[in-house]
Amino acid sequence: MARIGFIGLGNMGGPMAVNLVKAGHTVAGFDVTPDAVTRFSGAGGATAKSAAEAAANVDVIVTMLPAGAHVRDIYLGDKGLIAQAKPGTLLIDSSTIDVDSARAVASAAQAKGLLMVDAPVSGGVGGAQGGTLTFMVGGSDEAFAKAKPFLEQMGKTIVHAGGPGNGQAAKICNNMILGISMIGVSEAFVLGEKLGLDPQKLFDISSKSSGQCWSMTSYCPVPGPVPTSPANRDYAPGFTAAMMLKDLRLAQDAAKTAGAHTPLGADAAKIYAAYAESGEAGRDFSGIIRYLRER
Numbered sequence: 001m002a003r004i005g006f007i008g009l010g011n012m013g014g015p016m017a018v019n020l021v022k023a024g025h026t027v028a029g030f031d032v033t034p035d036a037v038t039r040f041s042g043a044g045g046a047t048a049k050s051a052a053e054a055a056a057n058v059d060v061i062v063t064m065l066p067a068g069a070h071v072r073d074i075y076l077g078d079k080g081l082i083a084q085a086k087p088g089t090l091l092i093d094s095s096t097i098d099v100d101s102a103r104a105v106a107s108a109a110q111a112k113g114l115l116m117v118d119a120p121v122s123g124g125v126g127g128a129q130g131g132t133l134t135f136m137v138g139g140s141d142e143a144f145a146k147a148k149p150f151l152e153q154m155g156k157t158i159v160h161a162g163g164p165g166n167g168q169a170a171k172i173c174n175n176m177i178l179g180i181s182m183i184g185v186s187e188a189f190v191l192g193e194k195l196g197l198d199p200q201k202l203f204d205i206s207s208k209s210s211g212q213c214w215s216m217t218s219y220c221p222v223p224g225p226v227p228t229s230p231a232n233r234d235y236a237p238g239f240t241a242a243m244m245l246k247d248l249r250l251a252q253d254a255a256k257t258a259g260a261h262t263p264l265g266a267d268a269a270k271i272y273a274a275y276a277e278s279g280e281a282g283r284d285f286s287g288i289i290r291y292l293r294e295r
Contacts, residue, residue, distance in 0.1 A: 005055035013064030068101030091116035106164035138167035175247035186289035235287035244285035
């Protein structure tokens with residue numbers, strides 16, 4: 001079993017760290033929010049007073065942080081984790097951040113002789129709790145091989161997307177598809193309602209026809225057809241509108257840098273920005289149907 005430092009014990013990171021504890025590892029956790037540390041301690045994890053303390057004398061460092069700036073701050077510089085990590089430490093960053101930041105940090109790790117992967121996740125809080133997350137992993141073959149056993153203890157599907165930063169590239173492309181498709185499905189249900197079409201009938205048809213997609217069959221934005229979808233819980237979040245907006249903006253930033261034309265992605269970002277700014281940033285992203293209905 002390994003000694004692991006886990007930094008970032010929020011809604012996603014906390015359950016992920018707990019699953020590593022359940023797998024038998026010694027996990028020292030840190031978060032800037034005291035309640036998150038308390039919850040982790042209550043689940044059997046060890047606690048640290050700082051990120052540096054959590055990452056001291058460990059075999060693996062895992063981070064789950066809000067944005068690229070936080071990842072750069074914690075890894076880079078004379079007092080960063082890369083500079084302080086002992087030789088042979090494996091670095092796993094599961095934050096969803098911009099590709100440039102992921103590659104900059106990976107380059108710094110490589111210069112220090114450390115193996116690192118960017119491994120953002122898909123699957124939401126439920127996936128984190130159940131250990132069924134999908135990990136999209138960027139890094140060398142050697143780094144991926146070393147990280148995979150630990151990722152398998154937190155997730156179900158582990159995909160090596162290519163070199164450093166490619167995990168982040170896969171994540172933002174996937175979530176751009178998701179944001180666009182959820183708007184499309186929601187618009188169809190709103191139109192169907194206006195035309196007097198029973199939502200269940202539309203679901204029964206589209207879920208078995210060419211309109212079928214994950215936003216329809218697994219996360220249907222109207223109550224009823226998919227009992228487990230947030231629509232049946234007043235859109236209590238599994239994945240918030242704010243998180244979707246973050247990913248759509250990351251996709252747009254990457255598109256500008258890469259010179260890719262993504263007009264639907266750009267429109268989706270604008271629509272989710274308006275939805276979040278209407279006071280619904282903390283609501284599930286599938287609640288976009290209510291915003292569209294109200295327009």
